[in-house]
Amino acid sequence: MAETSSGSPPVDTELWHACAGALAHLPQVGSSVVYFPQGHAEQVSPRPFLDLPPFPPAIACKVTCVDFLADPETDEAYARMRLQPLPHPFHDAGDNDHSDSPLLCHESKPVSFAKTLTQSDANNGGGFSIPRYCAETILPRLDYAQTPPVQTVLARDIHGTVWKFRHIYRGTPRRHLLTTGWSNFVNQKKLVAGDVIVFMRGNSGELCIGIRRSMRGVGHHRLVPSRCGIKVGADQDLLIPDLCKAPDLSMAAGSNCSNFSRHRTPFTMQSVVEAATAASSGQSFEIVYYPRASAAEFCVKSHLVRKSLQRSWAPGMRFKMAVDTDDASRTSWYMGTIMTVEEVDPVCWPMSPWKILQVTWDEGVLQGIERVSPWQVDLVSPMLLPPLSLPRKKLRLLHPRELQLDGGGHEVSPLISSSTPVYPHPSYEFQVTGLYPSMEGARHGSNDGLAAQDFAFNNQLGWVHNNLYQPQIQHLGASGLASSLGLGTSFVEAAGADNQLIALTVGSSSSSEPALSSNLSCCDEGGSSSPKCTQFVLFGKAIDVQPTNEHLQLLSHATVADGLTMSDGPQSEVSLSAQGSSIETLENAGLHLQQGDSLCLTYMSANADPQSS
Amino acid sequence: MAETSSGSPPVDTELWHACAGALAHLPQVGSSVVYFPQGHAEQVSPRPFLDLPPFPPAIACKVTCVDFLADPETDEAYARMRLQPLPHPFHDAGDNDHSDSPLLCHESKPVSFAKTLTQSDANNGGGFSIPRYCAETILPRLDYAQTPPVQTVLARDIHGTVWKFRHIYRGTPRRHLLTTGWSNFVNQKKLVAGDVIVFMRGNSGELCIGIRRSMRGVGHHRLVPSRCGIKVGADQDLLIPDLCKAPDLSMAAGSNCSNFSRHRTPFTMQSVVEAATAASSGQSFEIVYYPRASAAEFCVKSHLVRKSLQRSWAPGMRFKMAVDTDDASRTSWYMGTIMTVEEVDPVCWPMSPWKILQVTWDEGVLQGIERVSPWQVDLVSPMLLPPLSLPRKKLRLLHPRELQLDGGGHEVSPLISSSTPVYPHPSYEFQVTGLYPSMEGARHGSNDGLAAQDFAFNNQLGWVHNNLYQPQIQHLGASGLASSLGLGTSFVEAAGADNQLIALTVGSSSSSEPALSSNLSCCDEGGSSSPKCTQFVLFGKAIDVQPTNEHLQLLSHATVADGLTMSDGPQSEVSLSAQGSSIETLENAGLHLQQGDSLCLTYMSANADPQSS
C-alpha cells in the first residue's frame, strides 16, 4: 500500500470507521462512483462560486485508491480517494461493490461506544464519567474485589499514540470514572463540552479512543475552523496599550488565522477546480472528504445514484433518511416530505441532480438540512400529503430517466425537462381520493412477497405480521378522509429470507408536543424466560408486548412523523393488542394522541429458528 | 506601502534589524543586486538538486520591493524582496546604494542589547536575569527609592503584541530581574536555553523585545526546523506499549514533521524554480530570505560582487570574514585561508562564483562553513602559508576578470578558465622565501599611506602604531623560517582620516587549548582620568596598556588565528611594551604561547583631537 505524496500516514481502519460513523459509505477500491464537483465545492464553501468554469454536474469514475486518514491536529477522520474517470457513463465493469444491502463487508464489526462530553467531563476536576455500559463492554475487565476497584487502561488514538488513564469504580452510588490522565488528554486534544469521544475495542482486543469534534457554529465552514479562535499570543498577560492602533492588532490576528487555514491544503477552491478539471478531461485525480463535516458525500456509489434516479421524484412524497446520532453509534431514521424538485443552482449547475430535493422534516432536529440528494433518502410508500398544503406553483418532477453521466465531454443530457413547473408522472400523481396507490413501484425484493401480500392497505392503523399478528388497532377517530389518509401508512422491507421488517406508523399533528420528538425504540428485555416480554419504549414510556410464540428483535429505530393536518378534535384513546397479548393503551402510556396523529413502530420478527434453547 | 498577496504584515523595521543582526545587508529599493539561484536553492536544501533546469548562475536585478517580515510562529525575522532582472549586466544606473562604506544609512540607530538565555533564564522559577548594562540603558528608568525598586515594563514583540513584565532590582548583591510575566513569555514563545532575546529601545522611545532562535543542529536545515521535534501528543503520559511497532511511530513523527514544514510555503524547491525561471526570462519575481539561517545571502549588492570578482583569488590567500556573535550584537572577525578555488557543483552550476572559495579557519568555531563566496570575505595581505600544507594538485585561481552577468539570455561567460588546475596569478604566487610580498594589490585607500609605510614587514611580532608605538616585542622563538612566517602578520586598514586600525596577530598552534578560542577584546576603561588606562582582555585575562598621550578606542574584535605548523619547542615568554608604558607578559596573563603561535590585537588610534577636555 504505497503512501501518496503528502499528508499523514494511513490510520487504523477500525477506529477510522468508528469515528467517521456508520453513515460514511466509502466505496471500495475498484468500484464505480459518481463524482459531483458541485458537492466537492460545497465542502469548501456553502456559498456558490460564480466564477467557476463550466463543469459537468456528475462524472462517473472508478476508485483506484482509498486512504483512511486523520487530521493530525484535530484527529478528525477523513478520506483521500483517487478517482479515474470512466470513458462511458455507468460502465460498471468490475464493479463488485454492492456492500450496501447487507452488512457483510465487515466480518466482525468491533464494538464501540460514543459519549458526548459533559461540562464535568471537559472542565471540572479532570475526571470523566464512564457510562456503565461502556465500562462493562469495552473497557478491560475490572477486578471488583479491590477496594476500590481500580486499574490502569491504555488506549490508542487514531494516530497510534497511546494514552494512559486510571479507571476507578467508586462513589455513592458506585460509578466508573477515568481520573488520572484524563485531564491531560482533554488538554492535549483541546476537547470541549459537546465533543464526542469514541471508545472502541478492536478485533485485536486493543482499546482505542477516537474523537468527533462537535460542529459548533453551523455557519462556520471548514475554511474557518472553530478552533481558529485559539489565541496564539499571550494569554491573560497580553496587553494592548493605548498607543496601539486597532488596525495593527486586527491585522496581526488576521494573519494568524489565515496562516492557520492555509495549512489545510485540501480545503481550497483551487483544489476543487483542479479535481473537476482533471475529471472532466478524463485524467486521474484525488479528492479529500471529511465524513463528519456537514457537507454531504460527493462521491457516491454508481448503482445507488442510478437506482435513485431511475424513479420519479415529486413533491409530496414521503421518505426517510438515516442520520447518525451524536451520542451513540446507532443510526436514527428521520422522516420528511419532498416540497419541491428543483436544482440548487440552475445557473452554475444546470440539470444537476445534486440536492435536487427540497424537503421538510417531521421533526425539527434536522432543520439545518433543507435539501437532499435523491440517493440519500428512501421513499416511504404511499404518499400521504394533501395537495393543498404544498406550494402548487413550485411542483416539479424528476422524471424516471436514466442519468446520463458525462465521462469526458461537456454535454450533459437534461435530467429535468425544463425550468418551468412540470407535474408529476401519472403513476405518482397525488391521490386526493383516499385510495392508496398500488404497491407497484415500491421497493420490494423478490423474497418479501408474503409480507407485501399480508399488508393491510386500509385507512386503519394496521399492525400486521405475517398473518400471525392481526391488525387489531382502532383508528384514531374517523373525522375526515384527508386526515385519515395519514393513518395506517406502512412500509415493508425484507431484511433476509427469514426476517421481516414491519412498520406501524402514527403521525403526530402537534409539533409543539416535546414528547413526540423522542425516538421510538424497542428493547428486548427477555433473558431465557418464556413467554418473552418485549418492551416498546414509546416516547420515553414503556409499553409491554407479550408475544406468545414469536421472537421480537429490534432492527432499527423508528421516528415519529408529524402530519401536516391540524385537528381540533378530541383526544382519542387507542389500544393496541397483539395476538395472545394485551398492551397498555397509548393514553395510559402518557401519549396523548390527536386526530391525524400517526405512529410508526418498526421491528423485526425472526420466523425460523426460535432460539428457544 | 501595499501589502503583497500572502503572508504576515510588515513588521517594525528597527526591531527587524536588531533581530536580523548587523550582518543582514538588505539592499535598498532601487539598488542593483546579483541574484544567485544556486544560493536560493541552498536555502531550501543543502543537497544539490540534480533535476534542475539549467539556469544562469548569477542574474543582475533591480530591487523593486523589500518587505521586512517575521515568521508568525517562531518570530524569526525574514525578508521578502521583489526583483526585476536587468537587461544589461551591471547596469547600475540609479544605483545609489553604497551603504556599506560608512554606517550613515540609519540616522540614529536604536540602542539594543542581546542576551543568550541561560538555563536559569529558560527553566528555573520563571525569572530572567537582566544584565546591568541592558537594564540601565534600555529599560525604563527605575525608581531606586522604592524598597525594593520595582516597576512594570511593557515590551512589544516583532508582531506588535505587547508583553507585560515585572522588573525588580533585588537580591544580594543587587541585580535586575524580570519576574512576573517572564515565564509566560518563555512558554508562549517556546524559548529554550541558547535562544537569544533582543531588547531594543526604538526611536519612539518604546521598548521592544525580539527573538533569535539558536540554530541547534548545524546539519538541520530550514526544511526540518529544530522545533519540529517538539512532541505534539502526550507529554510524560505518552506511553509506547510493547506491541506498538517502531515503524508506525516513526511514520507518525515524520508526518508531523512534514506537515509542519509544508506550511512554510517559501521553502520549497518549486518556489526556487519559479523564481529562477522568471529571473532568467526577464520577468519580475519574489524571493524570501532568512538572514539568521545558516544559508548565505543570495541577493548581493552588485558593486560588492563586481568589486570582489575584479581581483584574483588563489589558494593560500588569507582573509577575514565578519560574523555576528550570538550573545551580543557586535561583530567578530574570523580569519581563514583559501584552500582551493573551485565551483561547488560544476555539473549543475558551471562557472558559478557562488561559494567558489574552499577555506579553512584559524579557529574551529566556524568549522561548519567550508566554502564562502568572494564577496563575503576581505583579503588580508600578505599571504603567509607555506605551500607544503596546501593540496598542490587542487590549486586553482579565480582570474581577475569582470563578472559577466546574464541579464536575459542563457549564455554565461566563463568565470573560471577551465576545469583543470590553474596556478595562481604571478603577483599572488606563494613566497617560499620568507620575504613578504609588496603592498601592491593590497586593499588600501588613498588616506592610509602613512600607516602602510610605517608597518614593519619583518618576521618579528610587530606592534606598530604610526611611529609612536615602536615594535618592541620579541618573536616567539626563531626555530625556523616557515613557522616564523606566520608571526608578525598584520593588516592595516583606514577607518577614516584620523583613525587608524592596527593589528597584532598571534596564531596559536595548539587547537586543543580551549582558552585560545576566546575572543580578544579591548575595553576602554578610562573615564576622565589622565593618563588613560586601556585594558586589553586577552583570552579572558586582562592586560593593561598605559598609553601616555594617545587615545585608544576599540574598533572591533580580533580573533586568534591558529597557525598551520606544529611545534614541540619550549614555551616562550613574550613581553609587550608600549612607549612610556609597561605591560604584563603574556605568560603572566595565563597565556601559554608556543612556537608558531600568533596573536592579533586590533585597535584604533585617534590621532587628531585628543578629546582631553
Added chain:
DNA sequence: ATGTGGGCATCGCGCCGACAA
C-alpha cells in the same frame, strides 16, 4: 445511572536570598 458542585490534599510554579564563579 450519571451530571454537578464543594471540600480538601497535593503538587508545582514562581518569587526569594544565599552563595559562588
Added chain:
DNA sequence: TTGTCGGCGCGATGCCCACAT
C-alpha cells in the same frame, strides 16, 4: 556582575464524596 541552587508560600490542579436529576 550574574548564574545556579534550595527554600517556601500560594494558587491551581485534580481526587473525592454528597446530592440531585
